[in-house]
Amino acid sequence: xxxxxxxxxxxxxxxxxxxxxxxxxxxxxxxxxxxxxxxxxxxxxxxxxxxxxxxxxxxxxxxxxxxxxxxxxxxxxxxxxxxx
Numbered sequence: 001x002x003x004x005x006x007x008x009x010x011x012x013x014x015x016x017x018x019x020x021x022x023x024x025x026x027x028x029x030x031x032x033x034x035x036x037x038x039x040x041x042x043x044x045x046x047x048x049x050x051x052x053x054x055x056x057x058x059x060x061x062x063x064x065x066x067x068x069x070x071x072x073x074x075x076x077x078x079x080x081x082x083x084x
Contacts, residue, residue: 015022018044031076031083039069 025034039046042065049058 001020005048007051014048014051018048028076029083031079032081035069035072035076038072039065042066044070046059 013044018041021037021044025037025041028034042061046058046061046065049061052067
């Protein structure tokens with residue numbers, strides 16, 4: 001019984017963090033901060049998929065999230081951190 005309550009609490013905290021990262025993207029103006037937050041969003045989403053017993057989606061989310069984050073960091077370093 002205590003294990004089920006703990007899993008529900010952890011899942012609730014991850015969902016709250018997921019919503020917080022999604023909202024915080026609109027707060028920052030620095031593109032590098034936004035890319036880092038996107039990476040955190042992808043990691044949290046991957047953990048949520050794992051908690052929902054869907055490891056194939058968790059691995060896919062983690063791989064695509066890492067790839068896109070690296071690509072976006074590369075673009076931000078070429079373009080600049082502040083939008084014109």
